[in-house]
Amino acid sequence: MTSQTALDASNEISPGLVLRGIQPPLRLSDYRLIAFDMDSTLINIECVDEIADAVGRKAEVAAITEAAMRGEITDFKDSLRRRVALLRGVSVDELAQVYRARLRLNPGAAELVLACKAAGLKVLLVSGGFSYFADRLRDRLALDFARSNLLEIEHGRLTGRIQPQSWGDICDGAMKRETVLSTCSLIGCSPSQAIAMGDGANDLEMMRAVGLSVAYRAKPRVRAQARVAIDMGGLDRLLEVFGAQV
Numbered sequence: 001m002t003s004q005t006a007l008d009a010s011n012e013i014s015p016g017l018v019l020r021g022i023q024p025p026l027r028l029s030d031y032r033l034i035a036f037d038m039d040s041t042l043i044n045i046e047c048v049d050e051i052a053d054a055v056g057r058k059a060e061v062a063a064i065t066e067a068a069m070r071g072e073i074t075d076f077k078d079s080l081r082r083r084v085a086l087l088r089g090v091s092v093d094e095l096a097q098v099y100r101a102r103l104r105l106n107p108g109a110a111e112l113v114l115a116c117k118a119a120g121l122k123v124l125l126v127s128g129g130f131s132y133f134a135d136r137l138r139d140r141l142a143l144d145f146a147r148s149n150l151l152e153i154e155h156g157r158l159t160g161r162i163q164p165q166s167w168g169d170i171c172d173g174a175m176k177r178e179t180v181l182s183t184c185s186l187i188g189c190s191p192s193q194a195i196a197m198g199d200g201a202n203d204l205e206m207m208r209a210v211g212l213s214v215a216y217r218a219k220p221r222v223r224a225q226a227r228v229a230i231d232m233g234g235l236d237r238l239l240e241v242f243g244a245q246v
Contacts, residue, residue, distance in 0.1 A: 016232025017240055025243030026212070028119040032189035035180045035206060037198035038127035038134055038148065040069075041216050042235070044104045047129050048083050051158075054094040057086045069200035070219050076128060076172040076202045081162065084151065088160030092153060095132050103133060105141075106216070108234025113141050115239055121195075122187050126179045128171050128202050147171055147179050177205035197235070198222065214238055 010020045036042045052061035061083045068079040113123055123141075127134050127148040134148035149171050152163040162169060171179070184191050192211035196203070199218040207213035207226060215226035216235060223229045230237045 014240065016230065017237055018229040018231065019241065020227050020229075022212075022227050022241075024241050026241055028116065028121070028239075028242045031119075031121055031193050031195055031212065032187060033122050033124060033180070033184055033194040034116045035124040035126050035176075035183070035194065035196045035210070037176075037200070037203050038125055038137065039129045040199045041197055041203075042106060042109050042125065042137065043133075044106050045098075045102055047098065047103070047133050048080075048087070050098045050102050051087050051090055051095065052083070054090050054098070055087065061086055068202070071201035071221050077170045080128065080149070080170055080172075084158075084162055085160045087151075087158045090158045092156050095151075095158075099133060099136060106235055108236030110141065111234070111236040112238060113143070115236070117142075122183070124180065124183050126171065126176045126206065128173075128176070145183055147175075173202040173205040176203065177209050180206045180209055195238075197238070 010018050012018045013024060039046045046065050049058055049062040049065055052058045064073065064079050064083050067073045068076055073079045116123055122144040125134055125138055125143050125146040129148055131148045131150045134146045138146040150163040150165055152159040152161040168175060180194060180196060181191060184194055191209050194210040195212040195214060196206045196210045197214040197216055198207060199216050199222060201219065201221060204222060204225060212228065213226045214228040214230065215223045216230050218226065218229065228238065228241055
């Protein structure tokens with residue numbers, strides 16, 4: 001069997017858990033890093049859409065988000081700038097309300113993070129979303145690293161712009177890949193010893209760069225390219241791939 005054939009071959013090892021080109025059980029301790037996308041992967045919402053709801057523009061912003069995640073809008077940076085521009089005037093209090101009232105960890109998120117940390121992995125949150133939420137999740141789950149986009153705020157309200165940071169302006173698919181690779185270098189591991197989990201088109205570059213790619217309730221294009229696809233249940237279903245050999 002050629003390597004491409006092995007990748008194309010899929011095996012549903014239990015309902016809603018599909019593997020391609022890998023044979024379980026793997027050993028979690030063979031990996032050194034796990035990288036999570038945030039919106040609709042680690043958490044249950046697309047934060048930009050919920051912020052837009054505060055100014056009555058959720059439908060407009062959500063349509064752009066959905067097209068970007070399906071890969072129909074190929075310039076993620078442009079799509080994000082367009083969406084953020086529509087958020088102008090949202091208050092910091094409204095951001096806090098989204099975090100408190102709407103944002104929830106997806107099922108199994110805390111359990112998977114704990115299992116990975118117990119096995120010696122470092123945990124990275126790398127998101128095309130916003131630091132307001134990513135930094136709070138980093139602290140809440142005791143994650144090792146987080147990178148995301150910084151909303152510009154003046155006088156307690158969003159300006160409709162993204163604020164540049166030392167590494168650049170927008171964390172898109174290419175920056176996600178670069179962040180995963182630089183984190184591997186920082187902790188002294190090979191990209192083949194990393195796991196990347198996401199759901200949208202801007203996760204594909206980091207997923208292709210690592211040893212184990214995981215699609216969580218993902219868009220069809222992402223699901224088709226992942227080594228592991230979790231279509232039902234929580235994030236901790238990934239642990240089924242490792243069985244007892246964590």
